[in-house]
Amino acid sequence: MTPDSPSPPAIATENLRKQYGKQVAVAGLTLTVEQGEIFGFLGPNGAGKTTAVKMLLGLVRPSAGSARLLGAPPHDWRVRRQVGFLPEDFRFHEWLNAREFLDVHGRLYNMSQDERQARIPELLKLVGLTEDAGRKLGQFSKGMLQRIGLAQALLNRPTLVFLDEPTSGLDPLGRRLVRDIIRQQREKGTTVFLNSHLLSEVEVTCDRVAFIKKGQVQQVADLNAMVEGDTEVKLQLGQVTRALLEGLNQFGHNANANGNQVTLFVRDKDQLPALAEWIVGQGIGLYEMTPRRLSLEEMFVRVVGQEGLIK
Numbered sequence: 094m095t096p097d098s099p100s101p102p103a104i105a106t107e108n109l110r111k112q113y114g115k116q117v118a119v120a121g122l123t124l125t126v127e128q129g130e131i132f133g134f135l136g137p138n139g140a141g142k143t144t145a146v147k148m149l150l151g152l153v154r155p156s157a158g159s160a161r162l163l164g165a166p167p168h169d170w171r172v173r174r175q176v177g178f179l180p181e182d183f184r185f186h187e188w189l190n191a192r193e194f195l196d197v198h199g200r201l202y203n204m205s206q207d208e209r210q211a212r213i214p215e216l217l218k219l220v221g222l223t224e225d226a227g228r229k230l231g232q233f234s235k236g237m238l239q240r241i242g243l244a245q246a247l248l249n250r251p252t253l254v255f256l257d258e259p260t261s262g263l264d265p266l267g268r269r270l271v272r273d274i275i276r277q278q279r280e281k282g283t284t285v286f287l288n289s290h291l292l293s294e295v296e297v298t299c300d301r302v303a304f305i306k307k308g309q310v311q312q313v314a315d316l317n318a319m320v321e322g323d324t325e326v327k328l329q330l331g332q333v334t335r336a337l338l339e340g341l342n343q344f345g346h347n348a349n350a351n352g353n354q355v356t357l358f359v360r361d362k363d364q365l366p367a368l369a370e371w372i373v374g375q376g377i378g379l380y381e382m383t384p385r386r387l388s389l390e391e392m393f394v395r396v397v398g399q400e401g402l403i404k
Contacts, residue, residue: 101164119308133302141308177251187231235262331378
């Protein structure tokens, strides 16, 4: 890659597939995550998220398809040195204190003693564990373990970090701390690949999300601009006719009526003035127009189904 050439995507997969005997865990995952973004990976239990992440990390060999991290295969050691990972089901060394735990992982990254001595206090402060640096991990709460795990994932100053349920077990203050840390990583140019069931956290943290089901991407949504059909508009009208409902769909889709109240999903909020003008032009009274952006949870249900919310 020449100095003037564009940076490769942080993650790029093409028809990535994993099959165990007759069971298909990931059917054909095609996905692109750009460098420097916070990307959410969402789907119901059994959708193939964990298996997909393991393939991206080089922990599981795919049955078919391809994956590249930062332009290279996941098993390339030069890429692996640039990756951080916090698994959901972590098992840390309970007999080590927090400082020793990070020091061990620093040694595994081949960090020098000077690097470790500078980096470890910085990370302990970042995750709010400076005063607990000498405590053994066996005495840590679930939330404290979550935070020391995040420190471990960031120890090598990764270019790409995978976080699997990083806020589970945290109280609201802990979730805010982790959210702020994730945003700080983005400001530094780090790509964060986030898997979480807490959709409210994902909604305020991520730039984009992918909804997957049965190991395939169903939809990718830009949470900054949202996607087509994400604005629900409630209309209170003087009367409702079949012709009116058909006409409303030129501004959006799925217009349906309950008495004189109509619900419509609009593609572009800038169309609302034209929508109001059109209704009045039909000689119909417009008494109320209330736009409401769909929440990520509502989008999730629409894309993957209600069963996806059941853990």
